[in-house]
Amino acid sequence: MAKEKSDNTEIEILNAAKEIFQQKGMDGARMQEIADKAKINKALLHYYYRSKQLLFEAVFKSAFALLAPQLNKVLNDDSDLFDKIRKFTDSYISFVIKHPYLPNFVIQELNKNPEFIQKLRLQENFPSITTFKLQVSDAIEKKIIIPIQAEQLFINIMSLNVFPFIAEPLLTALINVDKKKYNEIIQNRKIDVANFIINAIKI
Amino acid sequence: MAKEKSDNTEIEILNAAKEIFQQKGMDGARMQEIADKAKINKALLHYYYRSKQLLFEAVFKSAFALLAPQLNKVLNDDSDLFDKIRKFTDSYISFVIKHPYLPNFVIQELNKNPEFIQKLRLQENFPSITTFKLQVSDAIEKKIIIPIQAEQLFINIMSLNVFPFIAEPLLTALINVDKKKYNEIIQNRKIDVANFIINAIKI
DNA sequence: ATATTTGTTAACCGAATGGTTAAACCATAT
C-alpha cells in the first residue's frame, strides 16, 4: 500500500493550510499558496479536501480541538478554584506562544460565521461550564469568595488571558513599548493576572 | 458648484465602505458590494478613492478616529482613578452597541497589518499612556491601590471591557446562553467590571 | 448661449482564483 506516502501528503497539506489560514483567514488565504507551502500541486488539495471550504473546515476543527483542552483547564479541571486560576493563567501563555495565531483565528472566523459553533458543540470534549458553576457557588457559600456570577468570572478569566495576545499590535502601540518589552510584560502576567483575579474575588 | 451632490456621494461611499469593510474585513469585502450599498456605479468608487487599498485606509482611519476618544477616557481623562474606571467601563459598552463591529475590525486589521499602526501614531489625538502612568504611581504612593504596573492595569481594563464583545460567539457557546441572555450579562458588566477591577487593586 | 469642468455610467480588460481534466506515475497484487 501507498498509505504512508498519502498519509504524509494529507498531513502536509493540513499543516500548510493551518499556517496559511491562521495567518490570513479564510478570505485572505490562497489555495496556490497552501499548495506551495505543502510543496505539492494545487490539484492535490482538491484531491484530498475537495474544496477550499472543506479544507478550511478541517483546519478550523483541528484548531478548535487544540483550544478546547485549554478551556477545559478552567472549566473541568477538578483542582481548587484559586489553584485552577493560577494554573490556567500560567499554562495558557505557554500555549499561545506555541500557537500564536490560533485563538485569534478561532475567534475571528467565528465572528464571520457564528453558526459555525453549532458544528463544534456536537463534538465530544466541547467545554461545558456546568462544573465550574457548581464550584463557584460552592466557594461563595463557603465565604471563600465574594458573590459573583460564574459566567462573569469565566468571562473575566478568559478576557484577561486571551485579549493581550489578540490585541498585541494595538496594545504595544498604546502603551508605547516595543515587541521585546511587550513580551516581558506578557511574561509577568503569568503570575500577575492570577493574583489580580484572586484579589478581586477573595474575601 | 456641484459640491453638495459630490459631498453626499463621497460620504455615502465612505459609509457603505465602513459597513462592508467592518463586517467582512479587507479581504472579504468586494468593491461591487460597496458600490451596491452606496447605490452608485463601481467606477465612482475609484473616482473618489482611487483604489480598494485607499478606500480601506480611509475607513480604517475613520474607525480609529472614533475609537481613540474612547481610549482616552482611560488614559487622559483627569478624573479620579476609580471614577475613571467606572466611567470608562460604563460608557464603553454604550459605544460598542452603537458600533458593534468597530473594535474587532481595528484589532483584526492591525493584526494582519501591524505596521499600519505607525500611520495612526502620527495623527494628533493618538492616545498616550503618560498621564495614566503618573496617576497610577501617585495612587500607589498614597496607598490607595496596591503596587501594580500601569501597563498591566491598562491591559486589564482593556481586556475586561473589549474582549467580551470580540469573543461573543465563542463565549455565548461556552457559557451556554442565547444572545438575549448574553446581552443581559453584558449589561450587568457595566457595573460589575468596574467593581471587579477596583476590588483587585484597592488596599 | 456656450464652453468648461465635475460627476456618473455602461461596457470592457487583464490578472488572479477556485476548481477540473486527462494523462502520467508508481507501488503493489496477480
Added chain:
DNA sequence: ATATGGTTTAACCATTCGGTTAACAAATAT
C-alpha cells in the same frame, strides 16, 4: 511482465475581481 489502484502533475477552464475607458449628464463659469 502486466494489470490495477491510488497518487501526482501540467494544462486548462469559467468566473470573479479590481481597475480603466470613453462617452454621457449635469452643473458652473464666461
